[in-house]
Structure formats: structure tokens, C-alpha cells
Amino acid sequence: xxxxxxxxxAALSLIASILPEFGVASSSAAGKVIAWLEGVMPxxxxxxxxxxxxxxxxxxxLQNSSANLTAAQLSSLDAMLAQSxxxxxxxxxxDGFPTPGATGATGASS
Amino acid sequence: MKLAxxxxxxLVIGLxxxxxxxxxxxxxxxxxxxxxxxxxxxLVQSTxxxxxxxxxxxxxxxxxxxxxxxxxxxxxLIRSARAAAAxxxxxxxxSNGGPIDVxxxxxxxGLVTLLQSVYANYSIxxxxxx
Numbered sequence: 105x106x107x108x109x110x111x112x113x114a115a116l117s118l119i120a121s122i123l124p125e126f127g128v129a130s131s132s133a134a135g136k137v138i139a140w141l142e143g144v145m146p147x148x149x150x151x152x153x154x155x156x157x158x159x160x161x162x163x164x165x166l167q168n169s170s171a172n173l174t175a176a177q178l179s180s181l182d183a184m185l186a187q188s189x190x191x192x193x194x195x196x197x198x199d200g201f202p203t204p205g206a207t208g209a210t211g212a213s214s
Numbered sequence: 215m216k217l218a219x220x221x222x223x224x225l226v227i228g229l230x231x232x233x234x235x236x237x238x239x240x241x242x243x244x245x246x247x248x249x250x251x252x253x254x255x256x257l258v259q260s261t262x263x264x265x266x267x268x269x270x271x272x273x274x275x276x277x278x279x280x281x282x283x284x285x286x287x288x289x290x291l292i293r294s295a296r297a298a299a300a301x302x303x304x305x306x307x308x309s310n311g312g313p314i315d316v317x318x319x320x321x322x323x324g325l326v327t328l329l330q331s332v333y334a335n336y337s338i339x340x341x342x343x344x
Contacts, residue, residue: 192262
């Protein structure tokens with residue numbers, strides 16, 4: 105396990121533990137957490153069950169924020185979804201399930 | 215044992231639906247609940263992506279591998295859930311980050327529940343049943 109993975113795990117654990125105590129009542133704090141999740145999301149799946157549970161806790165804490173989302177937060181969400189969607193479609197296409205309607209998709213032939 | 219990899223998914227799915235009573239009314243949902251649902255969906259999708267990147271299972275597979283039958287069910291559900299997630303995301307933009315209509319949020323949660331049933335069918339929560 106490399107140092108980056110260890111660092112992400114440590115950060116996940118830390119954030120998951122402190123968010124319930126301090127809350128994310130401010131829109132700014134919630135935005136920073138979302139932006140950070142956006143960055144580490146591609147690595148989460150490889151970190152195992154404990155990491156997923158930490159993210160679950162973090163996301164649950166985000167729900168406690170009462171503020172509306174800012175434009176920056178919406179952009180972070182868009183970026184996270186776009187990144188996640190693209191990675192999934194690449195994997196699904198390679199697995200023989202090309203994106204419906206995509207031209208030139210030929211399954212695992214890439 | 216082959217599907218043990220998907221166990222984390224079982225932890226994540228349902229998260230979007232775990233909202234307490236404070237963020238949802240009969241017609242609208244708190245934007246942060248919606249945001250959390252989108253984050254949970256991205257996480258589920260990310261895990262599914264990693265699963266699809268595993269080598270396919272063969273009769274002699276002893277390590278973690280991808281069951282094609284599971285993949286065939288998960289992929290369309292993920293795509294449907296993504297469409298619902300896009301509706302939630304669009305609604306958030308339209309509301310300028312404020313509360314959104316609960317309908318697309320509920321649709322997303324419903325599809326996540328469907329995904330959960332697929333994982334249950336493959337004994338994902340009971341990986342010892344290989």
C-alpha cells in the first residue's frame with residue numbers, strides 16, 4: 105500500500121470522526137468536504153470496507169448542513185459526477201456494455 | 215467469495231435513503247440531502263467501476279473476479295440511477311442550490327434500492343456462500 109493511499113485513509117478516518125462533532129453548518133465547510141471527496145473518489149473503491157464506511161459517515165454529516173449549496177459546490181458536484189460517469193462508462197464499454205447511443209462503441213475491442 | 219468485492223456497495227447503497235425527517239417534506243428535499251444522495255451515487259458508481267475492472271470469473275477462479283451476470287444487471291441500473299442523479303443535479307442548479315422537488319430524489323433512492331436487491335440476489339452480503 106503506497107503512501108498516498110495511507111494518507112487518504114487517514115484523512116477519511118479523521119474527517120469522519122470530527123464532522124459529527126463540529127458539524128458542517130457553514131456552506132463553505134460543506135463545499136470543502138465535497139471538493140475533497142471529488143478528488144479522492146476514484147481511489148475510494150480500492151481502499152476497502154473501512155474507507156467506504158468512513159465516506160458513508162462523511163456524506164451523512166453533510167446532510168446536516170442547513171445552508172443552500174453555492175455555485176462552487178454545484179460545480180464540484182458536477183465535476184464529481186462527470187468523473188465518476190466517465191470512468192464507469194469506460195469500464196462498462198470494456199466489459200462489453202457500450203454506452204447506449206454511443207457511436208463506434210464496440211465493447212472490449214478497445 | 216467471488217462477489218465479496220461488492221460488499222462495500224451494500225454499505226453505501228441505501229445511504230441516500232437514510233435521510234432523517236428534518237430534510238425532506240412531502241414535496242421538497244433539503245439541497246444538502248440531495249447533494250449527499252449525489253455523492254452516495256458517485257461512490258456506488260465508483261465501486262461498481264472498480265468491480266467491472268476486475269478480471270472475469272472463470273470456473274477455476276480463486277481470487278476476486280467479476281461475475282458477468284452481476285455486471286449485466288448492475289450496469290443498466292447504474293445508468294438508470296445516473297439519469298435520476300442528473301435530474302437531481304439539474305434541479306439543484308435550477309433552484310440555485312436551494313430545496314428541490316422530492317420526485318427525482320425519490321426516484322434516485324428507488325433505483326439505489328433496486329441495486330441493493332441485485333446485490334442481495336448475488337449474496338453479496340453473505341460472501342461465504344460461494
